[in-house]
Amino acid sequence: AQSVSQHNHHVILSEAASLELGCNYSYGGTVNLFWYVQYPGQHLQLLLKYFSGDPLVKGIKGFEAEFIKSKFSFNLRKPSVQWSDTAEYFCAVTGTGNQFYFGTGTSLTVIP
């Protein structure tokens, strides 16, 4: 079975700091990769996705992620975080089946 690892469980940053959240997956075949975000009190929503093509993917709100196939990684980045980015971030992967496999999530707190 596929698995997804998010190594940072809780990250605290000051506003304007740069962000990088790690995500590694275990599946060796063709994958689709996602980052989802859950703002406090809201439902999960898609931040960005990778299917094929350019491994550097840009999403909403200034986020981007880079797919590095050799490292089985799909790290999320943002050059300058804002207080409104405080949320929980989930990496997810799908392979040949219909299932989405999620990581355990990273809680980001941005201090004004």
Added chain:
Amino acid sequence: DVKVTQSSRYLVKRTGEKVFLECVQDMDHENMFWYRQDPGLGLRLIYFSYDVKMKEKGDIPEGYSVSREKKERFSLILESASTNQTSMYLCASSGWGQGYEKLFFGSGTQLSVL
């Protein structure tokens, strides 16, 4: 935009009760999913369904069952609720083919089993 509606936002039940969690989506999606979300454990798949009357076990199906009698509705059933089933339950749907694109989530049901 796709809407995934879960019938209850908060639910409190007693140990041993039978619990029904309902989910409805309005975009004619084939695939529907039930997850539970627990702190430090992320989202874990309980069951999913890729068509009416079809169901597949996810990673943690024990203690749960599901029903998909109509395409738009996917129900999660706790046959005899236990305290370790206290959790946030999330329903999601996705379309076929290009619809792998993303999951659409409901707002969740916070279930407390006393």
